[in-house]
Amino acid sequence: MAGVVNIRRDVDDKFYRYRMPILLTKIEGKGNGIKTVIPNMSDVARALSRPPTYPTKFFGCELGAQTSFDEKNDRYIVNGAHDAVKLRELLDAFIDKFVLCRSCKNPETDLIITKNEEIIRDCKACGERTGVDMRHKLTTFIVKNPPKTMKKSKSSRKGTADGSPSPGANGNENGDAGGDAGAESDDELTRRIKAEAAELNPDAVAITKDDWSVDTSAEAVKARVKAVESRMAAISLSAGGDDDSDEDADSPYSQLGRWIEDNRDIGPVEVYKKAEELGIAKKHKAVQVLAQALFSTDVLAEIPKYAPLFAKMVTSEKHQKSLLGGIERLVGVVHPELVPAVPKILMEFYQADILEEEVVKQWGTHVSKKYVDKEISKKVRKASEPFLKWLDEAEDSEDDDDDE
Numbered sequence: 001m002a003g004v005v006n007i008r009r010d011v012d013d014k015f016y017r018y019r020m021p022i023l024l025t026k027i028e029g030k031g032n033g034i035k036t037v038i039p040n041m042s043d044v045a046r047a048l049s050r051p052p053t054y055p056t057k058f059f060g061c062e063l064g065a066q067t068s069f070d071e072k073n074d075r076y077i078v079n080g081a082h083d084a085v086k087l088r089e090l091l092d093a094f095i096d097k098f099v100l101c102r103s104c105k106n107p108e109t110d111l112i113i114t115k116n117e118e119i120i121r122d123c124k125a126c127g128e129r130t131g132v133d134m135r136h137k138l139t140t141f142i143v144k145n146p147p148k149t150m151k152k153s154k155s156s157r158k159g160t161a162d163g164s165p166s167p168g169a170n171g172n173e174n175g176d177a178g179g180d181a182g183a184e185s186d187d188e189l190t191r192r193i194k195a196e197a198a199e200l201n202p203d204a205v206a207i208t209k210d211d212w213s214v215d216t217s218a219e220a221v222k223a224r225v226k227a228v229e230s231r232m233a234a235i236s237l238s239a240g241g242d243d244d245s246d247e248d249a250d251s252p253y254s255q256l257g258r259w260i261e262d263n264r265d266i267g268p269v270e271v272y273k274k275a276e277e278l279g280i281a282k283k284h285k286a287v288q289v290l291a292q293a294l295f296s297t298d299v300l301a302e303i304p305k306y307a308p309l310f311a312k313m314v315t316s317e318k319h320q321k322s323l324l325g326g327i328e329r330l331v332g333v334v335h336p337e338l339v340p341a342v343p344k345i346l347m348e349f350y351q352a353d354i355l356e357e358e359v360v361k362q363w364g365t366h367v368s369k370k371y372v373d374k375e376i377s378k379k380v381r382k383a384s385e386p387f388l389k390w391l392d393e394a395e396d397s398e399d400d401d402d403d404e
């Protein structure tokens with residue numbers, strides 16, 4: 001049967017105390033439905049003191065694959081065919097990033113989620129509390145699904161479990177993120193920006209037990225973030241007006257578009273910073289430019305990468321309309337071959353809680369020549385019909401309990 005390995009596979013010591021069952025895989029299904037089942041995921045996860053969903057989701061993030069879990073029946077699945085060797089390597093990476101104490105490399109750690117939604121490894125061996133890399137996509141999942149045995153930090157009175165709406169529940173989060181700067185519930189992009197800011201100051205990451213107390217450290221981190229944010233806000237204020245008429249080559253919008261052209265494959269954080277730098281990160285028109293400029297014909301694969309960026313920048317109905325306008329130009333003018341993909345593009349933005357049902361419906365039923373000429377506008381809306389129809393049907397069967 002299954003062998004046992006050191007939790008740290010780089011430790012070649014037969015007497016190493018921390019052992020786990022070797023991860024097993026089983027391929028099921030075929031064709032498009034092929035998937036990799038991890039039959040002993042919960043045993044492995046127990047050895048790591050982590051919920052089995054975490055490493056499973058981690059595999060999904062790293063492989064760009066969908067995952068699914070059925071905790072009652074102990075089924076943990078990664079879509080696609082992945083071999084055991086690869087998944088074991090990824091498990092090593094998970095252990096390094098989310099289990100081992102960053103200071104002493106001991107695996108006996110608990111995860112703590114702070115008031116600021118930062119994830120800390122609390123080491124039972126040496127007592128250090130060390131942060132995880134908040135830029136990793138898994139952190140969003142962990143914050144939304146905190147470990148059940150998690151010791152809540154004293155200061156997080158309102159808790160994280162109830163404070164964060166599940167994705168796809170509804171799009172209301174965008175609505176009140178309007179005044180941005182001091183907002184408590186951070187979107188993924190803000191967390192990544194904070195993580196970068198924290199990295200510039202090593203103290204924020206390697207917090208030692210001596211100077212650790214949840215309150216002051218959280219306050220300190222918050223103060224640092226505030227400073228970064230208000231500097232950003234100042235930059236955008238100084239840039240002034242929001243007129244629609246500046247299509248000229250020197251407008252910040254054109255500059256943003258050109259910069260993206262020159263920096264293909266740039267990450268969402270860098271794009272956001274550039275928009276901030278140009279003073280247009282809060283402008284609805286910037287969203288339109290991004291939709292036109294960021295995507296290639298591989299748009300469906302690219303949307304998830306930039307979803308945190310749009311989630312942060314699309315803060316009102318006006319922004320959503322600009323996004324739709326940008327999509328119209330993308331599929332109508334930049335890449336006409338993408339017209340058939342319109343329903344899927346809309347679906348991606350809808351499921352990421354960036355576009356709201358009402359706005360899409362309104363858009364889909366009103367031809368407009370604001371962004372493209374009338375014929376193209378008609379064509380794009382015609383192509384969107386299956387999605388609009390799906391929205392109507394989804395409304396009728398108000399059942400959604402699935403865990404991704």
Ligand SMILES: [Zn+2]
Pocket residue numbers: 101102103104105106123124125126127128
């Ligand atoms: Zn330690």
